[in-house]
Amino acid sequence: MDGNAAAAEAMRLARVQVISAYPITPQSPIAEKLADFVAEGSLKAKYVRVESEHTAMSVAIGAQLTGVRACTATSSVGLALMHEVLGVASGCRLPIVMAVVNRSLASPWSLWCDHQDSMAERDSGWLQFYAEDPQEVLDYLLIAYRVAEDPRVLLPAMVCMDGFFVSHTPAVVLVPEQETVDSFLPPYNPANLYLDPDDPMFVNDLTPPSDYTEMRYQHKVAFEEAFKVITEVQEEFFRLFRRRYSFIETYKCDDADVVLVTLGSMSGTAKYVVNELRAKGYKVGVLKIVVFRPFPADQIRNALKHVPVIGVMDRSAGLGAEGGPVWIEVSRALSGLEPMPKVAGFVGGLGGRDLAPHVIEKAFRNLIDIKEGKIEMRQGSKWIDVREDAMKIREVKVNV
């Protein structure tokens, strides 16, 4: 089962009741599979075949407000088209859960993976989980529903998976029993905002400056609460399904003096490279960020406080910023540590370019060199896999 199939399976297990999805590469198989489930009767849901992603999210908002579990999935420019309504879903505190298949944003057009689409939505007030493989896609979606719907949280959630590297890469996925999932995820019970003729309220009206700040504060508090809730839910998930998850996953970090921070499918490749380098005597490790919103600064600080040299691999460009968005947040999380670790940023894997073992190894070599004092660390993110002729790739004949 690939990541897309795992996402559809998770939504079926979550017994979603309204599905509104619009096809986009590489998300389309999710939209197709959910349509199949509804057609064959294995999922009792209303499938709304929408005409855009903007409508997909709008339908989900309307449906969720009536008290049903709504879901959708998207990718790239589709997510960007949703941007406006993502804020409505989160501002109205609707626990909509969405699968996001990470794909680059235009322009340039690209069908392939990077994280710029979901990173552009990192402040949209949604929870964000990043899955490394199809099993995590399924598991994080189930966890996301529980966390999102918790009355202490009430936030929508995105579960992000790398386009093709996870979405289209088959792997063995353990699919839990419906009964167990039902006990983990009871029917949706809306307690906050809803649309009910028998108990009417007017949702999402104009809010004056005297209240707006407070509503944003409530939203911020929800993210703080989410830390507690995510921990509880992951604990219960382990009890029922025997798979343990946390905000971050550390791989051979305990004795490491060089650690690379990763997100999504690159984490696996990084672990592989760690094993290769360890065989050669280097004490290296990987820290994978699972939950990006809320950002687990404390967990990252605790896990890395003993590590002198840290690298962060961003699969997005962070245009105009000092470095990639993950690097900025990790650097911030580690600042103030005594002694202060060196935190080097890398940008790579854009527009479907593979973060292949040799690219990750290059990043590790760079960090090892910094550790050994062979090179100085440069502030900001280093573009790890850019061609030397970057500025000359479109040459035209000029009459001189």
Added chain:
Amino acid sequence: MRPSESFPKVKYLYGPVATIFASTKTGSWRILRPVIQQEKCTRCGTCAKHCPLDVIEVDRGNKEKEVVIDFEYCKGCGICANVCPRKCIEMVPERGVK
């Protein structure tokens, strides 16, 4: 099951929502005030039907009962005077009229 039966009551709602049914006292906007000639009026109800604020009370066909306007809300737009088939509503300046 009605949705409301499944909704547990909570004391505080989070996010933008209005839970109070209220009104603006638009009567203070009025510059012109409709004055009805009750004797001439047939109680046809045309004014009430077209009042954007729905603040004209007419007991249709009942000449005994006076037509009443709620001046707490009446903005004085003059639509009632304009639509009256018998032209028995007059718009007079608000000030100087009791």
Added chain:
Amino acid sequence: MYEMMTQAKGLVSHGISTCHGCGLELAVRHILSVLGPRTIIVIPPGCAALFSGFGKETAVKIAGIQGNLENTAAIAAGIRAGLEMKGIEDVTVLALAGDGATVDIGLQALSGVFERGDRILYVCYDNEAYMNTGIQASGSTPLMAWTTTTPGKKPVWRKDMLKIAAAHRIPYVASASVGYIDDLRKKIAKAKEAKGPAYIHLQTPCPTGWGFDPSRTIELARLAVQTRSWPLVEIVDGRVEITVKVDKPRPVSEYLSMQRRFAHLTQEEIDLIQQNVNKDYQELERMKT
């Protein structure tokens, strides 16, 4: 849920901050009085958002949501889908949006609803420009009308939203006017019973934007119909009917001359508009069954 801070005869509170003589305000009262309390309303930003409320307070007694400018139909479709899954059949999902939110930015979502056959009642209150933001031209602003974004005059025709709606083969399409309340109420009642999407395009004259005395809203709305500028029709399952017949039309100039937005028109331009009104009405009569 609602805490009642005011009394109202109907489902709408009596004091609303709409302009003097607002055609929309009158329309909303009648629409909701026909539909009744088992209605969920979707309102985008715009003049009708004054009914959504502000802060803790709203001006309607029914359940509602204010959406974005372009997704009124989409949110309504989501609500219908949710109600369907909950087995609730007796609730009307009413989308109430202005011309900008309908014929311009919201057209795609509305077209999606029409094509899918989602059972919602969509009322476009057409005051023929973006009035809430200060009289900017919309796709429904008539030819040669002045607006703040067509300072001379609008050089192009308006979109024919009735035909656009009807082209989707939805079960119910109608035009309506606040000048003909009984006709409007009948159409709302019929649209409520439609088995799929119902679309009502309702002209609501705007004293502020069109430039006329607020007391003449109804007079002007009727004149629009009597000059055949705004024919009242109904298209039920593709069959066209004229619901208010105008056998002896009055000249269009009577309608135009009452509005400041047409004050600059030359006789030639008025003639052109008259010719077009004649042509459109003839076409309508031909389509009639």
Added chain:
Amino acid sequence: MIQLKLYGLGGQGVVTAGKLLATAVAIYENKYAQTVPAYGHERRGAPVYADVILGEEPILVKSFVYKPDYVMVFDLAVLEKGVDVTEGAHANTCFVVNAHQLNPEFPFINKFGSVYYVDATKIALEVLGIDIPNSAMLGAFAATGVVSIDAVCAALEETFKGKAGERNVEAARRCYEAVRKFS
């Protein structure tokens, strides 16, 4: 960790072959397998490839294959379309090629490890009646011993089901028998 690269043309079931092989190894041999398809704008007739990684232990790497241990060529026409099927190949890389016979000029002859060949197209046409050589090629690949022919057939039966499954199994088995090592 065994790394494979599959080359062919759009419409020949290259991506499906990658998935079938992963299924055969992961489900029917209880090992680990992964295929990352390289999707693009390619349509019928354009060169396509698929990458497969097999292993005794969980596969950590989530990336394409750069140093293939095995290369399957579904159609030699890819050579004419400028595809270098020997890219990243090493001294032991084994090639499994769909060909009636081999020309010593082919770039994979005598420079790397072993070469297997079989006329998978002919067998596919005879058994399936269509020019889609993927099932047949998987049968041929089983001759390398990396995956058992039984596992391949089980994956084919599961994927195609019923009559179609039987015919695809037959194509695979016939190819498995017919494949020859080039020397």
